[in-house]
Amino acid sequence: MTSSTWRALGNTYVVVEPDGARLDSATASALAGEADGVIEVLDLGRDRVEVVIWNPDGSRAELSGNGTRIAAAWLAARTGARRIDVVVGPRRVATRMLDDGLVEQDLGDVVVGEPESIEGMSFTPVSVGNPHAVVVGDPDTIAEVGPRLERHSRFPERTNVQVVRVDAPGEVTARVWERGVGETGSSGTSAVAVAAATHGRGEVLVHFPGGDLRVRLDGRRALLYGSTELVS
Secondary structure: OOEEEEEEOEOOOEEEOOOOOOOOHHHHHHOOOOOOOOOEEEOOOOOOOOEEEOOOOOEOOOOHHHHHHHHHHHHHHHOOOOOOEEEEEEEEEEEEEEOOOOOOEEEOEEOOOOOEOOOEEEEEEEEEEEEEEEEEHHHHHHHHHHHHHOOOOOOOOOOEEEEEEEOOOOOEEEEEEOOOOOOEEHHHHHHHHHHHHHHEEEEEEEEEEEEEEEEEEEEEEEEEEEEEEEEE
């Protein structure tokens, strides 16, 4: 089994190339090790790659912004393509390699729900192809708020959680509790979720402990800009 390790602003994924056998939950969890997950490549062409994204606990992620960006960069390094479609289940993420080394991703529709409050925790539910609960407050409370919301009965399939502080118009600081992972240094779909919940439109710079991501919101459509690097 051929694999490589990639990093995207604090998120590390192991990319596993196809060898005729599919991963199962236990194998994917073992391969993840200390990483934030495994990207299993199912099929690929010059400018298209189909993947399954596994969380370290062996569950599958519907979507990962950093994970799909890594998948695109992995294929670009292999084929030289500048525009790549990354397919995750029913979702297709169109990506573009930019001259400054960043990757542009079109994450499609973002749906922001009405604010809710449960057990004293106020949040805004957001769907970016996967579920998010965005809390406006002190990002340093993520270790308390994250696990409580992730597994609350309000979210039968569990949820990703973000605690975000609005620093200025178009600029926020956030920390992330990823479903099935715990706290991570950054998250692409989380960047989109906090931008949509706090701003709704325009460009938003999102500061994470692992680095910065830039989001551009045009109606319900979200573009995400970030970097990747090959670790080993």
